[in-house]
Amino acid sequence: AQKITQTQPGMFVQEKEAVTLDCTYDTSDPSYGLFWYKQPSSGEMIFLIYQGSYDQQNATEGRYSLNFQKARKSANLVISASQLGDSAMYFCAMRGFSGNQFYFGTGTSLTVIP
Amino acid sequence: EPEVTQTPSHQVTQMGQEVILRCVPISNHLYFYWYRQILGQKVEFLVSFYNNEISEKSEIFDDQFSVERPDGSNFTLKIRSTKLEDSAMYFCASSPPRQPEAFFGQGTRLTVV
Numbered sequence: 001a002q003k004i005t006q007t008q009p010g011m012f013v014q015e016k017e018a019v020t021l022d023c024t025y026d027t028s029d030p031s032y033g034l035f036w037y038k039q040p041s042s043g044e045m046i047f048l049i050y051q052g053s054y055d056q057q058n059a060t061e062g063r064y065s066l067n068f069q070k071a072r073k074s075a076n077l078v079i080s081a082s083q084l085g086d087s088a089m090y091f092c093a094m095r096g097f098s099g100n101q102f103y104f105g106t107g108t109s110l111t112v113i114p
Numbered sequence: 115e116p117e118v119t120q121t122p123s124h125q126v127t128q129m130g131q132e133v134i135l136r137c138v139p140i141s142n143h144l145y146f147y148w149y150r151q152i153l154g155q156k157v158e159f160l161v162s163f164y165n166n167e168i169s170e171k172s173e174i175f176d177d178q179f180s181v182e183r184p185d186g187s188n189f190t191l192k193i194r195s196t197k198l199e200d201s202a203m204y205f206c207a208s209s210p211p212r213q214p215e216a217f218f219g220q221g222t223r224l225t226v227v
Binding site for chain 2: 044104
C-alpha cells in the first residue's frame with residue numbers, strides 16, 4: 001500500500017524567504033516517483049517537480065528543489081525566495097511503478113506574507 | 115504550451131441526473147486519468163485508462179461511473195445517476211510516454227443539488 005503524509009496543514013513565510021514543506025511516504029514498491037503539485041485558489045493542479053526513487057541527485061526546477069532522503073522516506077519541497085504568487089495549496093504525491101495511480105497527501109496551505 | 119482541457123468548468127445538476135465531463139488530453143500522451151477532490155479534502159484517484167481500456171480503478175469508481183475515449187482526442191467521465199456526495203472538483207490528467215509525471219486539467223466543478 002502507498003501512503004503520503006503531509007503534517008503541516010498551514011504554513012506562513014515572509015516574502016523572499018525560503019520555506020520547506022514536509023512530505024513523508026510509505027510504499028512497498030522498489031521503484032517509485034515523488035511529485036509536488038501546486039493548487040492556487042483558482043483550483044487547477046500545476047505540476048512542479050519530480051524525483052525518481054533511483055535518482056542520485058535531488059531534483060531542482062528553478063526556485064523549487066526536492067530534498068529527497070530515501071532512508072527517511074521523506075521528500076520535502078523547498079521553495080527559495082518566496083513570492084506572493086506562491087501562496088497556494090501544495091500537494092505531495094507518489095506513484096509506484098507497479099501501478100498507474102498517483103497517491104496524494106492532504107496538502108499544505110502556504111501563505112506568503114509581504 | 116500544450117495543456118489538458120476540461121469542459122465545462124462548472125456544472126450544476128439535479129440529483130439523479132446523468133452528467134458527462136469532458137477532457138481533451140495532451141495529444142501525444144498515452145495514459146489518462148480521472149481524479150476528484152471533494153471541497154477541502156485530498157485528491158482521490160478514480161480511474162486510469164490506457165490503450166483504450168481501463169487499466170486501474172478505485173473503490174470509488176463503481177457502476178455509476180464510466181469512461182470513454184469516443185474518438186482520438188476526447189476522454190469522458192460519465193456519472194449515470196448523480197448523488198449529492200458526487201459534488202466535487204473532477205480533474206482529468208494525462209501522462210506522456212516514458213515520462214512519470216501527469217499533467218492535470220483545470221478541473222470541472224460539479225455541484226449536485
